[in-house]
Structures are given as C-alpha cells and as structure tokens.
Amino acid sequence: MNAEPAQPWATTRWFNSEPLTLEDLRGRVIVLGTFQMLCPGCVANGLPQLQRIEQTFNRSDVAVIGLHTVFEHHAAMTPTSLEAFLLEYRIGFPVGVDAHDDPAGAPLTMTRYELRGTPSLVLIDRVGLIRFRGFGHEPDLALGARIAQVIAQHDVGVTSAENSVKAACVPGEGCQ
Amino acid sequence: MNAEPAQPWATTRWFNSEPLTLEDLRGRVIVLGTFQMLCPGCVANGLPQLQRIEQTFNRSDVAVIGLHTVFEHHAAMTPTSLEAFLLEYRIGFPVGVDAHDDPAGAPLTMTRYELRGTPSLVLIDRVGLIRFRGFGHEPDLALGARIAQVIAQHDVGVTSAENSVKAACVPGEGCQ
Amino acid sequence: MNAEPAQPWATTRWFNSEPLTLEDLRGRVIVLGTFQMLCPGCVANGLPQLQRIEQTFNRSDVAVIGLHTVFEHHAAMTPTSLEAFLLEYRIGFPVGVDAHDDPAGAPLTMTRYELRGTPSLVLIDRVGLIRFRGFGHEPDLALGARIAQVIAQHDVGVTSAENSVKAACVPGEGCQ
Amino acid sequence: MNAEPAQPWATTRWFNSEPLTLEDLRGRVIVLGTFQMLCPGCVANGLPQLQRIEQTFNRSDVAVIGLHTVFEHHAAMTPTSLEAFLLEYRIGFPVGVDAHDDPAGAPLTMTRYELRGTPSLVLIDRVGLIRFRGFGHEPDLALGARIAQVIAQHDVGVTSAENSVKAACVPGEGCQ
Numbered sequence: 001m002n003a004e005p006a007q008p009w010a011t012t013r014w015f016n017s018e019p020l021t022l023e024d025l026r027g028r029v030i031v032l033g034t035f036q037m038l039c040p041g042c043v044a045n046g047l048p049q050l051q052r053i054e055q056t057f058n059r060s061d062v063a064v065i066g067l068h069t070v071f072e073h074h075a076a077m078t079p080t081s082l083e084a085f086l087l088e089y090r091i092g093f094p095v096g097v098d099a100h101d102d103p104a105g106a107p108l109t110m111t112r113y114e115l116r117g118t119p120s121l122v123l124i125d126r127v128g129l130i131r132f133r134g135f136g137h138e139p140d141l142a143l144g145a146r147i148a149q150v151i152a153q154h155d156v157g158v159t160s161a162e163n164s165v166k167a168a169c170v171p172g173e174g175c176q
Numbered sequence: 177m178n179a180e181p182a183q184p185w186a187t188t189r190w191f192n193s194e195p196l197t198l199e200d201l202r203g204r205v206i207v208l209g210t211f212q213m214l215c216p217g218c219v220a221n222g223l224p225q226l227q228r229i230e231q232t233f234n235r236s237d238v239a240v241i242g243l244h245t246v247f248e249h250h251a252a253m254t255p256t257s258l259e260a261f262l263l264e265y266r267i268g269f270p271v272g273v274d275a276h277d278d279p280a281g282a283p284l285t286m287t288r289y290e291l292r293g294t295p296s297l298v299l300i301d302r303v304g305l306i307r308f309r310g311f312g313h314e315p316d317l318a319l320g321a322r323i324a325q326v327i328a329q330h331d332v333g334v335t336s337a338e339n340s341v342k343a344a345c346v347p348g349e350g351c352q
Numbered sequence: 353m354n355a356e357p358a359q360p361w362a363t364t365r366w367f368n369s370e371p372l373t374l375e376d377l378r379g380r381v382i383v384l385g386t387f388q389m390l391c392p393g394c395v396a397n398g399l400p401q402l403q404r405i406e407q408t409f410n411r412s413d414v415a416v417i418g419l420h421t422v423f424e425h426h427a428a429m430t431p432t433s434l435e436a437f438l439l440e441y442r443i444g445f446p447v448g449v450d451a452h453d454d455p456a457g458a459p460l461t462m463t464r465y466e467l468r469g470t471p472s473l474v475l476i477d478r479v480g481l482i483r484f485r486g487f488g489h490e491p492d493l494a495l496g497a498r499i500a501q502v503i504a505q506h507d508v509g510v511t512s513a514e515n516s517v518k519a520a521c522v523p524g525e526g527c528q
Numbered sequence: 529m530n531a532e533p534a535q536p537w538a539t540t541r542w543f544n545s546e547p548l549t550l551e552d553l554r555g556r557v558i559v560l561g562t563f564q565m566l567c568p569g570c571v572a573n574g575l576p577q578l579q580r581i582e583q584t585f586n587r588s589d590v591a592v593i594g595l596h597t598v599f600e601h602h603a604a605m606t607p608t609s610l611e612a613f614l615l616e617y618r619i620g621f622p623v624g625v626d627a628h629d630d631p632a633g634a635p636l637t638m639t640r641y642e643l644r645g646t647p648s649l650v651l652i653d654r655v656g657l658i659r660f661r662g663f664g665h666e667p668d669l670a671l672g673a674r675i676a677q678v679i680a681q682h683d684v685g686v687t688s689a690e691n692s693v694k695a696a697c698v699p700g701e702g703c704q
Contacts, residue, residue: 039351044343052667057510071347140667145334145679148510156409167313168311169247175216228493233686316491316496319493320492324496332589355531512662519569519665520567520644521570525645
C-alpha cells in the first residue's frame with residue numbers, strides 16, 4: 001500500500017464539471033484515470049473501465065475523474081477534439097485537461113504523479129493519500145478489490161471528550 | 177486522521193528487548209508511549225494504560241513500545257534508575273531510551289515527533305504512518321476505538337496477476 | 353464474533369424518546385445497555401460507561417439505548433421511580449422499560465436476549481446482528497475496540513449493474 | 529448484506545482435495561462457485577472467474593471451492609466425466625460433487641442454498657455467514673469489491689482481560 005500525499009492537479013480546462021481540486025473531493029475516494037483520446041488502450045480498456053467503476057460504486061463514496069494527459073500528437077488532441085470525443089463516447093464523468101509548460105512535452109500533472117504513459121489509474125483515499133498507481137490495464141477483479149478496500153477505510157469518528165493534560169509534564173513548565 | 181510517515185527513533189539503550197526500529201515492527205500497529213519515570217501522570221495513567229493495551233490486543237497485531245524521553249531532572253532519571261523502575265512496576269514491554277544531542281535539553285526522538293511533554297502516545301499503522309498523536313491522558317474508550325480502527329486497516333492483499341501494458345502508450349515509444 | 357439476529361424488544365414505556373424498535377435504528381450500530389436503577393454495578397460502572405460511549409462516538413454511527421430490566425424489587429423500581437432516577441443522573445439517551453408476562457419474574461427482552469443479570473451490554477451491528485454480549489463490567493479499552501470494529505464494517509455499497517443471467521442454466525428451463 | 533449461516537455441504541466425492549467442510553475453512557473467506565460441466569455460461573464465465581479469483585487473492589484469506597451441482601443430463605455429467613473435464617480445463621481448486629436424494633432431481637446442497645441454477649456463486653465470510661449469493665454472471669469489478677469487503681472484516685481480536693462481574697446483579701442471587 002502506497003501512502004504518499006497526492007499532488008495538486010494542474011489543468012487548463014474541465015469538461016462535464018466546474019474546475020475540480022483534490023480538496024473539493026476530500027472525504028470521497030478518487031479514481032483518477034489518465035488517458036489520451038487517440039491511445040488505443042485507453043479507448044478499449046481504460047475509459048470503459050472508468051465507466052464501469054462509476055456504475056458499480058456509490059457516487060457518495062467514489063469520484064471518477066478523467067485527466068487528458070497529452071504527450072504526443074498535440075495538434076490532434078486539442079480540447080476541441082476532446083470535447084467531441086467525450087460526447088461521442090458518452091463519457092459523463094468530469095474530465096480535466098492536463099496543463100503543459102513545454103507545449104511539446106509531457107504535461108504537468110502526469111509528471112508530478114510520475115506516470116509512465118496512458119492509460120494510467122491513480123487511487124486516492126478519503127484523506128488525500130495515493131493508495132495505488134497502475135499503468136496499462138489493471139484487471140477488474142483486482143481493481144474492484146483495491147477500490148473497496150480504500151472505501152472501507154472510513155474514519156470511525158472518535159471524540160476524545162475527556163482528554164486531559166492535568167497530570168502531564170512539559171519542558172520548562174514542570175508537571176501539573 | 178493523520179498520515180505522515182513516522183520518523184526513525186534515536187535511542188541509546190533498550191530494556192526488555194534487543195534494539196528495535198520501525199522497520200522491525202512493520203506489519204504491526206505500534207503504540208508508542210513516551211514517559212519519564214518521575215512524571216506523575218505517566219505513572220498514574222500512561223504506563224498502566226500501555227499495560228492494558230498489551231493485554232487487550234493480540235501481540236501479532238499490536239506492538240506496545242515505551243520510550244523514556246527525559247527532558248528534566250536528567251541526573252535522577254538515568255538508565256540505571258530506569259532499569260530498577262521497570263522492574264518494580266513490572267513493565268514487560270520493550271522500552272527504549274531516547275537520545276540527546278544537548279544533554280540538558282529535550283531528547284531527539286521527542287523533538288522529531290513534535291511531542292509536547294509526557295505522557296504522550298503515538299499510534300503508527302502497519303505501513304509506518306502516524307495515525308494519532310496524543311498528549312496527556314487519552315480515555316480508554318476513545319483509544320481502544322482508535323487502535324481497533326488502525327488494526328482493522330489490514331491490507332486486503334490483491335495480486336494484479338493479469339496486469340498488462342500491451343495496449344498502452346509511452347512518451348517517446350508510441351503505443352503498443 | 354457472534355452473528356445471530358437481535359430479537360425484537362418488548363417494552364411498556366420509553367423515556368427520552370418516542371418508542372424505538374430495532375428497525376428504527378437500522379444502519380447504525382446499537383449499544384444496548386441493560387440495567388436496574390438499584391443495581392450498584394449499573395450505577396457505578398454500566399450507566400457512566402454508556403454516557404461515555406455517547407460522547408465518544410458519532411450519533412450518526414452509534415445509538416446508545418438503555419433498557420430497564422427489572423427482575424427483583426419490582427415495587428421499588430417502577431417507571432415513576434425510574435423517571436426521577438434518569439433525571440437526577442442526567443441520563444439523556446433513550447431508555448425503554450422491559451415488559452413482563454410474569455410480574456414477579458425476569459422481563460421479556462432480558463429473557464429473549466439470554467442475559468444473566470445487570471449490567472449487561474449488547475452490541476448490535478448495522479444490519480441487526482448481535483456482535484457482542486457482555487455481563488458485568490467490560491473494560492473501556494476492549495469495549496471501545498469492539499464498537500469501532502463494528503462501526504468500521506460499513507457496507508461498501510456495490511451495484512452489480514451488468515449482472516447477467518444470459519448464459520445460465522435453470523432446472524426445467526434448460527440453458528439460455 | 530446477507531447474514532444467514534451457510535448450511536453444511538452434502539457431497540459424494542471431491543477432486544483436487546480431501547473432503548472439505550465449512551468448518552475446515554473457518555477463518556477464511558469462501559468463494560463457492562457452483563457449476564455443471566456442460567453449462568455454457570459456467571465454462572465461458574463462471575469457472576474462469578473462479579480461476580481469476582484464486583490468482584488475485586491470498587490463499588490464506590480466500591478459499592475458492594467448486595461444487596458440481598448436476599440437475600440435468602445426469603448420465604452425461606458423471607464424476608468420471610467431471611474428472612476429465614477438470615483436468616482438461618486445468619481447474620486446480622477443490623471441487624465437490626453435490627449429493628442427490630432424488631437421482632433425477634436437483635442436488636441437495638444446491639437446494640439447501642436455494643440456488644436457481646448454474647453458474648451460481650456464494651460468498652461465505654470468515655465466521656460462516658453468507659454475505660452474497662449471485663446467479664449468472666456477476667461482473668468482476670463488483671465481485672472483486674464484494675470479496676475485498678468480506679476479507680477486510682477481519683476480527684480485530686480483543687481480549688477482555690479485566691472483565692469483572694464483581695458489581696453485578698443476578699436473578700435469585702442478588703447483587704455482589
């Protein structure tokens with residue numbers, strides 16, 4: 001199990017949603033699926049899997065988010081093309097467009113998340129930690145199990161009502 | 177829920193055990209209780225609570241570790257004194273002696289963990305993340321719940337046997 | 353871990369609440385504490401523990417319910433006496449009065465739940481199964497852990513959207 | 529979530545294992561897959577899914593068990609035929625042969641479990657309760673999530689070391 005904090009997203013546009021940040025989704029499990037609209041494995045495997053995830057889990061528990069991480073054929077995968085693609089493939093979950101500082105290179109969020117290519121999938125837990133990072137096709141059986149495990153790690157919600165420091169010692173203050 | 181990685185321990189001696197590191201205990205939940213042998217709240221509350229924790233949870237799940245974090249009366253709380261104290265109070269769990277770079281100041285591990293004083297309690301999960309940090313007396317009911325929650329977050333153990341990158345795209349390599 | 357379904361409650365009156373049933377509380381963990389107002393262990397241990405439970409856990413997760421199971425000194429522990437007792441001891445959670453068919457014997461719910469005496473504590477999970485039954489004083493540390501474990505067993509909420517019986521065989525109908 | 533106790537299995541033979549009972553597997557999650565060797569949906573979907581389950585989860589957590597529940601073409605699906613089938617399809621997990629009292633009717637275990645046909649899948653938790661019962665094809669994503677949820681419900685293992693009935697009242701014995 002990984003446990004590093006997820007880095008902020010750098011995006012230029014969003015489809016199917018207002019702009020979204022990790023903080024907006026805090027409390028829910030995030031399934032972040034990165035893709036390129038002209039990547040065959042994304043169209044055949046990655047995106048349909050994201051759609052199945054959206055249908056299988058409660059939206060109050062799981063947020064499915066797409067991220068268009070263009071690192072090649074930049075001129076062919078513009079936001080305008082992406083918009084038509086999302087419409088034709090009936091992709092209804094929020095999709096962000098990953099930002100570039102080098103217009104010909106790999107985009108910023110993809111680089112921050114150290115993703116090798118597309119499709120990639122990142123599983124972020126309710127408190128913002130990365131719990132899984134996959135490249136290529138992760139089988140549904142294993143992925144369903146990983147998502148359920150992260151969903152199940154719901155905070156029990158404990159209040160330390162009586163916590164007392166009455167009998168404690170503090171440097172420079174002595175013991176009370 | 178906290179989630180930062182626990183820092184390494186800096187210790188000069190150990191009682192009731194060979195020297196222990198976080199890595200030695202990986203896979204178990206660690207209840208790290210810091211104390212000073214002349215701190216009244218430690219003797220009245222902190223240490224008996226650690227003993228109850230040891231009796232309540234399976235040792236295969238939970239490791240109770242004491243840490244002697246002397247920040248005052250250094251001459252009165254030497255390792256020799258501590259050894260007699262542990263014997264008289266029948267404390268059988270491993271106890272490390274926190275190291276100092278400034279012999280008159282707060283010890284190193286206490287400083288790294290940003291603990292305010294004694295008794296303190298730090299709950300570290302199976303993968304080495306800090307999930308709770310308490311100062312003074314945390315009530316048993318809340319603490320039992322916190323420990324159980326961290327125990328319950330056992331890795332489900334998923335193998336992605338069929339993971340395939342056959343249909344993936346990689347920068348500079350194209351799509352396969 | 354026990355797992356038998358909790359039997360319905362048979363009550364004649366309720367304090368601090370409208371009459372409550374198991375079904376009303378479905379989805380929450382129920383901590384059912386049985387007591388008699390003149391039972392010393394109930395006053396010293398059982399009832400204060402129930403109050404601590406109410407303060408420690410979220411009310412959306414845990415419902416603390418008292419049940420007055422009078423099996424002796426019936427004339428001294430009437431509902432009228434109980435009402436004054438609850439007021440004086442500032443007990444704010446719902447309390448039901450266990451019903452009798454034999455006015456001099458043990459009450460109905462206590463018998464159905466096979467409880468030995470007072471105080472007793474029954475832990476019922478979100479789907480109505482009994483997960484723990486204790487008699488006398490259960491230490492806070494162990495009880496906090498037991499409650500947290502049952503809280504944590506939240507249904508992940510899986511929808512089998514694509515479930516298909518297209519390729520199944522049924523007796524008398526053959527295979528489709 | 530279902531929660532009824534799983535009924536005992538009635539079997540006449542076992543392949544790939546000594547005869548197995550629910551008790552033998554207590555402590556592990558059981559995925560019981562029922563099939564007929566001449567059922568197309570079993571060969572196409574049910575049995576390969578069971579093989580994927582075996583590869584995805586730890587065997588210390590999950591036991592995959594097949595059950596040959598013949599309710600038609602009895603003469604064509606004898607244990608001798610089944611043995612060859614299991615060999616050819618490289619099915620290595622334990623497979624029991626469901627027993628009949630009516631040689632021409634539905635077998636005993638299938639009837640006890642109220643299964644509609646083949647393939648069916650029953651998910652039994654670590655303490656022997658049925659948590660899911662599916663008929664036909666359950667998608668991998670949902671099934672992986674269901675299995676993970678049941679695996680994750682590991683008993684925390686709490687010892688009530690100090691449990692005391694010192695201050696309790698018992699019918700006919702008074703209060704101590």
